[in-house]
Amino acid sequence: MKDNATPVLKVKNLVKHYATNAGTVRAVDDVSFVVNEGETLGVVGESGCGKSTMGRTLVRLLEPNSGTISFMGQDITHASRASLREVRRDIQMVFQDPYASLNPRRTVRQILAEPFDVHGIGRRSDRAVQVSELLDRVGLHQEHADRYSHEFSGGQRQRVAIARAIALEPKVVVCDEPVSALDVSIQAQIINLLKRLQAENGLAYVFISHDLSVVGYLADRIAVMYLGEIVEIASKSSMWEKPLHPYTQVLFSAIPVAKPPSVLRRHRQTLIGELPSPINPPQGCRFHTRCPHVMPKCSMQPPKLKAVAGGEARGHQVACHLYE
Template structure:
């Protein structure tokens, strides 16, 4: 792990046991996020994005693999060993109303992290909370309100305030603006960028909205059925996605008329997402891929760097063939 990599997963696997069988929701994933970097994570609903984010910061227990945070493998620490690290690893959830306790005031919600970790006196915590509320663009008077008394955008600002309260080094943002009106989304996104610039935290930013990812991310990872199929710097991926699934996702982005950039060639995806309990052999995307070859059914493609694309990893026989 290089010096600037803050958190790194290797062969990370999370299983869900269902009545129909075992779902490999996160299946042998390798990823890393550097200090101050935002890694965007995209993919269709149900592909395992949220599970990956929660497993990475140990809100879910991993079944296999390692998670290096700093110089320590935190994948299998027990609850007591994890507790000192909780302030460093935080999450902003999709639905701010569901993630905030409706029976507690904003002040009580934001005071809790400091109480749990024994930070400050009662008087000091009041001032810290007031400053925190103002840091996310609200007036300190909001501290005495309850979640149901404020708007969705304001609730998400409070959720962000709670996440950054202890100056975390890693923040997982799970669809943090998808439940908000479009007019509010830009405000929240810009707020998160400003907070990251001042703190240097690493973000894993999960979204199905490629325009949001394009604005927030430095690198983008594309996920399909529990696996990462492409991982590249944003500029390279935006200019020339290599995996057929990534090409299909990007070709579906709505463009203005007349377009500001050349229109992308439409890449069709046929059929529905296969069963996560019984995925296709070899390449999991082959059953929907317009370029599938016999080897795609026989051999799982490795996620590796193709010739001439430094910093990009692709899991595709078509791209990585000699």
């Protein structure tokens, strides 16, 4: 967590459900957290745990069922279209697949000029300079401005998407698996680009990923999601030093290590059973059907996310009956 951090994003009891023919999908269920100025909150968990739905709800691409989303102290949960127009200058998103998120009928110049046109920032005669500066900031060349998205590699397309996201100098950027579709060498370039832009502009990131190695490099704090709920949240150092929730421990044990020592191989943990359906999640603790430390009360009473003994100062919270 950054020193003298100021909360720029506060989420409280956020809920997002989907109605389907099979029942109600409880994608995000009672999620709360804050994001401070200039910090990165990493959000990790298995596919289907609700990470991406949460990210899209934060930027109001999806309407929440209940709960509150506050930006700089302003409740934007049910903000009008006109109010959201202003807020979206300050909260942007980078999607997983840049090929899908960039308009194939527009050149890079048109894509990067659009945010300025929509919000009426600067004169149209300034667009060439503004686009040029954005390309330079993300490591692209001026000749790229008149190409279309299909003419780029995946890494270059993601640089264009990042340039579009930072065009209006936002305070918060939600990154939804921004490197998962890229080669490992290109992943490193994009992650380093995000870190540099954060240092230059004081950006706050909500960085969604299933890769703990990536999150461990970029994040200041980490939130772990399971079946729509946050089961543990802590600073990176606290989480890395001692993950508490059994699910978090399994995730950390699965981080690939080159030539692991025998002690690490002996303690490698695996999950039992299949991920339950978000339409009908288990009663009590949602992880109890796969937990190696399950107790009778786990199937009856859902644990609350709260600070653990000794973890209050570092903001380490866990939802598990083992620590009550």
